[in-house]
Amino acid sequence: MNISNQAAIHATQIVDGFQHIKSMSTLEITPDNMATFHQFLDLLSNEHGSEFADNVLAQPQIQKIKPGIQQLFSHASSLYERHWAERIVASDDPNEVLGNEYPYYKHYQRATGLEINAIHSLADTPVKNVLMVGSGALPLTTLALHNSGLKVDNLDINGPDLLLGQQVCQSLSPGNEMTFIHNDICQQGNLAQYDVIWLAALVGDESLKNKIIAHLFEQMKPGSQLVVRTAYNLRTLLYPSIDEQGLAPFQLKLKIQTYADNFHSILIAQKPV
Numbered sequence: 001m002n003i004s005n006q007a008a009i010h011a012t013q014i015v016d017g018f019q020h021i022k023s024m025s026t027l028e029i030t031p032d033n034m035a036t037f038h039q040f041l042d043l044l045s046n047e048h049g050s051e052f053a054d055n056v057l058a059q060p061q062i063q064k065i066k067p068g069i070q071q072l073f074s075h076a077s078s079l080y081e082r083h084w085a086e087r088i089v090a091s092d093d094p095n096e097v098l099g100n101e102y103p104y105y106k107h108y109q110r111a112t113g114l115e116i117n118a119i120h121s122l123a124d125t126p127v128k129n130v131l132m133v134g135s136g137a138l139p140l141t142t143l144a145l146h147n148s149g150l151k152v153d154n155l156d157i158n159g160p161d162l163l164l165g166q167q168v169c170q171s172l173s174p175g176n177e178m179t180f181i182h183n184d185i186c187q188q189g190n191l192a193q194y195d196v197i198w199l200a201a202l203v204g205d206e207s208l209k210n211k212i213i214a215h216l217f218e219q220m221k222p223g224s225q226l227v228v229r230t231a232y233n234l235r236t237l238l239y240p241s242i243d244e245q246g247l248a249p250f251q252l253k254l255k256i257q258t259y260a261d262n263f264h265s266i267l268i269a270q271k272p273v
Contacts, residue, residue, distance in 0.1 A: 003055055084097075116150075139169060250271055
């Protein structure tokens with residue numbers, strides 16, 4: 001079977017999986033629902049080659065449902081984060097819940113470890129102050145940055161998620177001095193104080209990301225770095241993605257394409273000095 005026929009079959013499987021999830025009476029975090037979601041996510045694995053992925057993405061039926069998949073994944077991700085955030089906050093041993101019960105803890109350790117090592121390696125001067133945009137209800141990146149010795153501010157447009165994320169940080173790292181800002185990043189000033197800004201993968205849709213990048217470039221100081229979590233290949237069906245060209249006039253410094261269970265890819269850019 002040639003690659004075009006294989007891609008058409010795979011596209012049909014993606015459509016069927018999406019329609020099955022949409023048909024659920026309620027979208028709740030249950031073992032059965034999570035098994036269904038994982039089966040669907042397996043269809044969008046980064047392990048598929050670029051030629052195959054391009055053929056799948058070119059299918060008209062996939063282009064038609066792409067916005068719906070991204071909306072569904074964003075909603076499901078928010079529910080999942082809130083579910084685990086509430087469990088952590090309610091627990092007598094929050095670090096036990098995070099380290100031994102939360103399924104993606106090691107993934108976040110690996111992903112943030114890559115990013116932290118990269119920004120230190122690329123920096124012209126020591127990195128001290130950072131901003132996490134889209135910190136959310138379960139700010140595991142925030143905690144990793146804080147635990148690595150960085151001074152962290154958090155920003156999210158969703159007030160309840162921001163408050164829950166602050167409670168999570170207090171539970172896991174009592175007495176931390178992190179700041180939590182409820183705002184739209186496109187309305188946020190004072191960005192020149194940061195050495196690095198992290199942009200979460202689900203912040204803004206594909207059209208809004210261009211506006212965000214333009215605002216960050218205008219506000220950030222020369223020499224500062226921007227870490228953008230994005231996607232490639234079939235994972236672009238989950239995340240609003242941005243490519244190297246979309247980062248201009250930032251200068252791209254590093255591109256990391258992750259595979260298997262690492263959902264997002266990483267672009268690191270710098271505002272020219």
